[in-house]
Amino acid sequence: MLPFITAGIDGSSESRAAADWAAGEAMRRGLPLRLLLASGRHPGAHAYGPHPADPELLRHWARRIPREAAAAIRGSHPGLTVVAEQLAGPPVETLLEAAADSELLVLGSRALGTVAGYLLGSVSLAVTARADRPVVLVRSGQGPTDSPASGAPDADVVLALDLARPDDRVIAFAFDAAARRATGLRVVHSRNRPSAYGEEVAYSLDVDLDGELAAQDADEFARVLRPWQDKFPAVPVTGEAVIGPPARHVIEAATGAPLLVIGRRTPSPKLGPRLGPVAHAVLHHSPTPVAVVPHD
Structure with missing residues (x-):
């Protein structure tokens, strides 16, 4: 089986940017894209969706996030094979396991307010420090600018x-x-x-x-x-x-x-x-x- 380009998603704008960037890279490499939600805990529950104390609603959102993300990527990248998964387990270990059988792991990072830069959460930091495969970190707004379908010449x-x-x-x-x-x-x-x-x-x-x-x-x-x-x-x-x-x-x-x-x-x-x-x-x-x- 061919390896994947894997993007970690959680429903945030940062993870959507990571998914967009990963989709462009998957097209360049001729590989399928895997969108993965590690639902051992719900990192975005404070910002959207149900309160994490409501397990039924939490399961609903855990299924909905990968499905909607995959539909959006298929619409913007026709011809790309997209697989959406939701796996239970600790996020760091789940993402590290996913990285092991991926050509590349792509994660989103939050911007530092009005200061351009990354705010590395504990999950992103731990995965980046431990993964045995390359990890790409993408901030919100960076995904589409690197699309191979844009037709615009890139800088070096x-x-x-x-x-x-x-x-x-x-x-x-x-x-x-x-x-x-x-x-x-x-x-x-x-x-x-x-x-x-x-x-x-x-x-x-x-x-x-x-x-x-x-x-x-x-x-x-x-x-x-x-x-x-x-x-x-x-x-x-x-x-x-x-x-x-x-x-x-x-x-x-x-x-x-x-x-x-x-x-x-x-x-x-x-x-x-x-x-x-x-x-x-x-x-x-x-x-x-x-x-x-x-x-x-």
């Missing part, structure tokens, strides 16, 4: 790349995303500014420290990305190395992009599942959908 996909520890799984995901959208790939690497001692030494030796760092990064970009450019010759690539806080530069680079791709290390037996500080900041404030790709 953005990849946040750690040149010191590049990972093939993250790079492959970004190149594939750009190739499927017929766009370029903008690769951003940020390094912290050298210590004051290092700057003083460079100055005393009359060395252009920024120029030296830029040359090093250019060489490293070429080394890391050349095999992938050979594999994806139709994807134009631009590399950008910047000095300063990584999260801020990545967020700025993602403005207007159809997708931002970042990596996440798989859970450590000692530390357990967690998101690093850069990933956490990016997920809270990115102005575009974010794909979090786990890697070793």
Whole structure:
């Protein structure tokens, strides 16, 4: 059986945006779309529908949400195979199990009021930190803008790349995303500014420290990305190395992009599942959908 693109839904506007985005991605990949409501508890009961203390009405809404979401997606994406499911069980574990047999898991995230960004709920945060498959987080209003049926050319996909520890799984995901959208790939690497001692030494030796760092990064970009450019010759690539806080530069680079791709290390037996500080900041404030790709 072919894998799914799975979208977690709960009846909220954020989950509808996630479903729309997932539908577009399913069409690009030629895969069916699975809409999944994990009804172990009712995360949206405070905002719509019955009070969670009313089990009969709760079951009615749990059946109605996937059915109506599937009907809406079929109407806006003719020809796409859509499967709607409602599964009982703890939401985090249910979504993690669904991710395991999906090519991609897509979740919605709430906006931070008047500040553009993500408000990660406990379920989204836990799933993103633990899933062994890529997870895409989409805010309300972001789904339709990335539709392959829109006919509008997309800006470049953005990849946040750690040149010191590049990972093939993250790079492959970004190149594939750009190739499927017929766009370029903008690769951003940020390094912290050298210590004051290092700057003083460079100055005393009359060395252009920024120029030296830029040359090093250019060489490293070429080394890391050349095999992938050979594999994806139709994807134009631009590399950008910047000095300063990584999260801020990545967020700025993602403005207007159809997708931002970042990596996440798989859970450590000692530390357990967690998101690093850069990933956490990016997920809270990115102005575009974010794909979090786990890697070793």
